[in-house]
Amino acid sequence: MDLYEHQARELFEEHGILVPRAEVTTSAKGAREIARRLGGRVVVKAQVKTGGRGKAGGVKLAADPAAAELTARQILGMDIKGHTVHSVMLAQPVDIETEFYVSYVLDRAAGTFLAIASAEGGMDIEEVAATRPDAVARIPVDPAEGVTGAKAAEIAEAAGLPAQTADVLVRLWGVLTREDAVLVEVNPLVRTAQGQILALDGKVTLDDNARFRRERWGASEAAHEGPLEAEAASKGLNYVKLDGEVGIIGNGAGLVMSTLDVVAGCGARPANFLDIGGGASAQTMADGLNVILSDPAVRSVFVNVFGGITACDAVADGIVKALDTVRLTKPLVVRLDGNNAARGRAILDERAHPLVQQATTMDGAAQHAADLAVSH
Amino acid sequence: MAIYLTKESKVLVQGMTGAEGMKHTRRMLAAGTDVVGGVNPRKAGSTVDFDDRAVPVFGSVAEGMRATGADVSVVFVPPAFAKAAVLEAADAGIPLAVVITEGIPVHDAVAFHAHARRQGTRVIGPNCPGLISPGQSNAGIIPADITKPGRIGLVSKSGTLTYQLMYELRDIGFTTCVGIGGDPVIGTTHIDCLEAFENDPETELVVLIGEIGGDAEERAAAYIRDHVTKPVVAYIAGFTAPEGKTMGHAGAIVSGSSGTARAKKEALEAVGVRVGATPTETARLVLDRLEAER
Secondary structure, eight states, X not given: OBOOHHHHHHHHHHTTOOOOOEEEESSHHHHHHHHHHTTSOEEEEEOOSSXXXXXXXXXXXXXXXXXXXXXXXXXXXXXXXTEEOOOEEEEOOOOEEEEEEEEEEEETTTTEEEEEEESOOSSOHHHHHHHOGGGEEEEEEOTTTOOOHHHHHHHHHHHTOOGGGHHHHHHHHHHHHHTTEEEEEEEEEEEETTSOEEEOSEEEEEOGGGGGGOOTTHHHHHOOSSHHHHHHHHTTOEEEEOSSSEEEEESSHHHHHHHHHHHHHTTOOBOEEEEOOTTOOHHHHHHHHHHHHTOTTOOEEEEEEEESSSOHHXXXXXXXXXXXXXXXXXXXXXXXXXXXXXXXXXXXXXXXXXXXXXXXXXXXXXXXXXXXXHHO | OOSSOOTTOEEEEETTTSHHHHHHHHHHHHTTOEEEEEEOGGGTTOEEEETTEEEEEESSHHHHHHHHOOOEEEEOOOHHHHHHHHHHHHHTTOSEEEEOOSOOOHHHHHHHHXXXXXXXXXXXXSSSOEEEXXXXXXXXXXXXXXXXXXXXXXXXXXXXXXXXXXXXXXTTOEEEEEEOOSSSSOSSOHHHHHHHHHHOTTOOEEEEEEESSSSHHHHHHHHHHHHXXXXXXXXXXXXXXXXXXXXXXXXXXXXXXXXXXXXXXXHHHHTTOEEESSHHHHHHHHHHHHHHHO
């Protein structure tokens, strides 16, 4: 899960990294109040989980509280790369002398974390890395040893950062490990005219798998992007909303991803990704079907199950259960194979719902579901 | 022959006395796996009856290995305890640890993989279905009865796509099918399995299943170009996945322009690997290729 800038800032502050004074609000009036508290002149920054806010007009300087209110009014509600701005952060402006870039990222191939640092901060680091790779230092960190003072000094030196940044590098490693993050990035990290090292903007991605030992972000983690996501998450379903018309349910992330592709190859667009997981019960299946059927964009549904741990008869029971609780108005194409497939098919045959059709192959079922969605 | 797992393999199950551990130990035994013990410090000294076989429970992996000569451990313990379980297995010097557990924090995985490498323990997973050498042994949760022994090797990031391909190619059969898992940091990789299949005289062709996220498939392609002489047929899932969304597996995410299915497919095709558009077409490409070899 990505954090908002203001949440990342809060974490940095707790770990002893200097940050500008700032507060967050969801209203223009609130922006005026905050600007007053912060001394009048402020930077107003859209809080969205995507980059490129500055270019999109989501970051602006306001000279006084009245200007802050006006600016906040302009920014709130803006759409930045498909993300609606629901809140703004107002921060005290800083006298920047030099800008740097530092981050810790997961190196999947090496199975460890990598420090990435550059004396050229404040810009698109991927661009810098592509055009002038020498300007970016990439140093692996031994997970058992972590970033000690000596390691931090090594990273700073390799990147051409001033020695004073070493302390921030150690503290940032603390954010990564103690908060169970998979990415921490400070861009820019700045040296002010007064000689302080300050994290001006930051990005933190927390590990969803570590949720069980992390309570503080519970509320914001529950704040999903849409009502269907929230509904699915509350039922323990793995759901991603997409913008097509064929609803897709399957078991196992790989098979569901594959199902989306096969449907797309048949000339329709998938409306969602929904994985009922391994060993799903009839209830899970019914919950999943309910989530998908409540999406008005869905015109047909493809249930694609290869029973391994999951038993096809449980899936069929779930479909029948859902048919008893919702009025089905959209056609359902079902393909069951693997564990207890014959029993599952028989259950659906017995129920004989006019809108439920069975198919024997994945490709054939996908074509059928796609045709139904396009013609429906 | 087979890779990593044969009928001689002696298997311990960490977490055997839990609900999942029990269910899958029964299935493994039914598939012919020589399950020689479970591990649970609180139940050491007891036994668990599985139909016609009583399986002893040991207090630690080390104790189980001493008593039985076990050389494989299958880990079913919950995410919060998985790190300790793998560290214990590696410290005991087990040659192979198969980590089925899904949802292990990445910092824990990074820590236990680093330790296992130092100890010389091969880890498969986490968040994987394990591996099966049909007719010989099954370590994990792959259904054993959908295929048979044969001449194809299979390595896959996805459990259900593994089953799908095993089923589609059931008439040819497999030497070993390895589910390496869909997490960002895993132990055994596509490359490790390609190397092992290349060296296995009974494997005639390798099926490689990948998905969005990371660059493991691109690296596998480079390895195939330089080291693999046997035919490889591939399937990649996730062409329609949008950027920035995790598609079920913790590792399955397109970040910016990296990790796309298209890039992976192109990298594989550039080294002569045929890539199927659907699982069924992939199976057909395998059959065509085996036919052509005759």
